[in-house]
Amino acid sequence: MSAEPTLLAPDDGQETQGAPPSAGRSGWASLRPLVLRLHFYAGVLIAPFVLVAATTGLLYACSYQAEKIVYSHELRVPVGEHKTELPISQQVAAARKAHPDGAVSAVRPSPEDGATTRVLLSGVPGVGTDHTLAVFVNPYNGEVRGALEQYGSSGALPLRTWIDELHRDLHLGETGRLYSELAASWLWVIAGGGLVLWFGRRRSQRKLKLRGATGRRRTLSLHGSLGVWAAAGLIFLSATGLTWSTYAGESVGDLREAIGQTTPELTATVAGGGEHAGHGGAGSGGAAGGEGVGLDAVLKAARGAGLSNPVEIVPPADASSAYTVRQIQRSWPEKQDSVAIDPATGEVTEVLRFADYPVLAKLTRWGIDAHTGSLFGLVNQIALAGLALGLILMIVWGYRMWWQRGRGSSFGRPLPRGAWQNVPAYVLVPLMAAIAVLGYFVPLLGIPLAAFLVMDVVLGEIAYRRGRRDYA
Numbered sequence: 082m083s084a085e086p087t088l089l090a091p092d093d094g095q096e097t098q099g100a101p102p103s104a105g106r107s108g109w110a111s112l113r114p115l116v117l118r119l120h121f122y123a124g125v126l127i128a129p130f131v132l133v134a135a136t137t138g139l140l141y142a143c144s145y146q147a148e149k150i151v152y153s154h155e156l157r158v159p160v161g162e163h164k165t166e167l168p169i170s171q172q173v174a175a176a177r178k179a180h181p182d183g184a185v186s187a188v189r190p191s192p193e194d195g196a197t198t199r200v201l202l203s204g205v206p207g208v209g210t211d212h213t214l215a216v217f218v219n220p221y222n223g224e225v226r227g228a229l230e231q232y233g234s235s236g237a238l239p240l241r242t243w244i245d246e247l248h249r250d251l252h253l254g255e256t257g258r259l260y261s262e263l264a265a266s267w268l269w270v271i272a273g274g275g276l277v278l279w280f281g282r283r284r285s286q287r288k289l290k291l292r293g294a295t296g297r298r299r300t301l302s303l304h305g306s307l308g309v310w311a312a313a314g315l316i317f318l319s320a321t322g323l324t325w326s327t328y329a330g331e332s333v334g335d336l337r338e339a340i341g342q343t344t345p346e347l348t349a350t351v352a353g354g355g356e357h358a359g360h361g362g363a364g365s366g367g368a369a370g371g372e373g374v375g376l377d378a379v380l381k382a383a384r385g386a387g388l389s390n391p392v393e394i395v396p397p398a399d400a401s402s403a404y405t406v407r408q409i410q411r412s413w414p415e416k417q418d419s420v421a422i423d424p425a426t427g428e429v430t431e432v433l434r435f436a437d438y439p440v441l442a443k444l445t446r447w448g449i450d451a452h453t454g455s456l457f458g459l460v461n462q463i464a465l466a467g468l469a470l471g472l473i474l475m476i477v478w479g480y481r482m483w484w485q486r487g488r489g490s491s492f493g494r495p496l497p498r499g500a501w502q503n504v505p506a507y508v509l510v511p512l513m514a515a516i517a518v519l520g521y522f523v524p525l526l527g528i529p530l531a532a533f534l535v536m537d538v539v540l541g542e543i544a545y546r547r548g549r550r551d552y553a
Contacts, residue, residue: 111504111505111508112504112508113278113281115504116274116277116278117278118537119270119274119530119533120271120274120275120278122533122536122537123267123270123271123274123533124271124479125483126529126533127263127264127267127271127529128271128476128479128480130260130263130264130267131264131267131268131271131472131476132472132473132476133251133260133264134248134260134261134264134265134268135469135470135472135473135476136469136473137244137247137248137251138248138318138465138469139465139466139469139470139473140244140247140248141241141244141245141248141453141454141465142454142462142463142465142466142469143462143466144240144241144244144245145241145454145455145459145462146459146462147240147241148237148238148240148241151240152229152238152240154226154227155197155217155226155227155229155238156196156197156217157195157196157197158195158196158197158219158220158221158224158226159195160194160195160221161221164194164221165221166191166220166221167220167221167222167223168376168377169188169190169198169376169377169380169394170375170376170377171223172188172190172198172200172218172220172223173185173188173200173218173376174223175218175223175224175225176200176202176216176218176225177200179216179225179228180202180205180214180216180225180228182202182204182205182206183202183203183204183205183206183208183214184202184203184204185200185201185202185396186201186202186203186213186395186396187201187213187393187394187395187396188200188201188376188393188394189201189236189391189392189393189394189409190220190380190390190391190392190394191220192390192391192392193390196220197217197218197219197220197226198217198218198219198220199215199216199217199218199231199236200215200216200218201213201214201215201216201231202214202215202216208230209230211232212230212231212232212242213230213231213232214228214229214230214231215228215229215230215231215236215238216228217229230242232245233245234409235411235453235455236409248261249261255327258326258327259327259525261322261326262322262323262326262327262328262329262330262525263525263529264322265318265319265322265323265326265329266319266323266326266329266523266525266526267319267525267526267529268315268316268318268319268322269315269316269319269320270526272308272311272312272315272316272319273312273316275305275308275312276308276309276312279305279308279309280309282305296485297482297485297486300478300481300482300485301478301482303474303478304475304478304479304482307471307474307475307478308475310471311468311471311472311475314464314468315468315472317448317451317452318452318465318468320448321448321449321451321452322452323523324445324448324449325449328523328524328525329522329523329524329525329526332522332523337441337442337445340441341439342439342440342441342442343439343442344438344439344442344445344446345433345437345438345439345442346433347405347419347420347421347431347433348421348431349397349398349402349403349404349405349421349431350401350402350403350421351397351401351402351403351423351424351425351430373424373425374424374425374426374427376394378427379394379404379406379422379424379427380392380394380406381427382406382420382422382427382428382429383406383420383422383429385429386420386429386432387418388406388407388408388416388418388419388420389408389416390410391408391409391410391416392406392407392408392409393406393407393409394406395407397424403421403422403423403424403430403431404421404422404423404424405419405420405421405422406419406420406422407419407420408435411450411455411456412450412455412456412457412458413456413457413458415435415446415447415450415456416435417435417438417446418432418433418434418435419432419433420432420433452465516530
């Protein structure tokens, strides 16, 4: 196997053949062969996973706008002349009349003129336990416009849910999530390594121009130039993707908890809960807010506490719980304030402002919303689509360079092995320690990295025993 890496950043294709690099080199000159070799193995072996993640991510970036078109009947209604909305309790009653099964788990009042109200039902036969049935109600006349399965806090409907699950786990459940975590774990390594290699190359070959280049050199220039422009975005996608992955995400969560940076939550309890048993509890299966002060008073109290649209009303879970009303706007500026309201008195008992969140909690929220394309709306989605498309092109160009390099005289010289022996100890020891720590907290980076090392050693030993002293 050739040892020249070319998947997310170029190399010069002119490595020295023969013995390992001479001792006495230090700094970048001694580290570059290591970066090259890591970039090569990661590119060849991890790039297929990254390619799948990029392709499904491109589909997800387009799913928001597609959802608005496919489900326009459920999502939008004629505003009418007077724009007068029915009380929210009447809208919920209309939804329950059309769909009496299950229990009301939340209500999302119409957030703007012409938008429907969503009444979310849990425990409906045929609907997954982690999904709800969203019943869409015309807020002006109570007409039920339809019902669709909904998933997640972003309110994803079937089309976006299917694409989201494809991107996250290829519809293979928890086992399938390993693919996306593997891609996220390595994307920043490949992109960052390629960026370093590119600027190192530019220092030594400042006159390299895309114009007039042909063959492999042209492919290399296209690949590297696009990689430089996209590197920051790819590293961002990698970092934010890891925050809610299975293993690395758990490490991130443990770290945030250890330093007191977890996302705060309302306690949503009421004193003397036994007195309010059944007041609008979701478990009754009836119309939420049928007892106690009711949904209309709860929504009015939330408005009085400063919660503007869009909001979601969550009925009390049991006799000792309060109503929870929270803002659910994920676009900028984010609205994430929430309040707890006593179901018996309609008084606000607790207030949680997004402005009071710890710094890392805010950054995590913003990072996830930017990663999923909701933070800056259509602009965010276009940027994500551009990054995904750029990543696909870079991977295709990278494999094309590998193919071109293996044809006849364009094969080039192999990268010598044993380069790590020439890295100064004051650089190598901290580097290995940092890699070990990082590999522990990001196991789908550490385990493959160890496998690459073993494979490289084995290939080197095979080559040596066959008498190939060029360390290829």
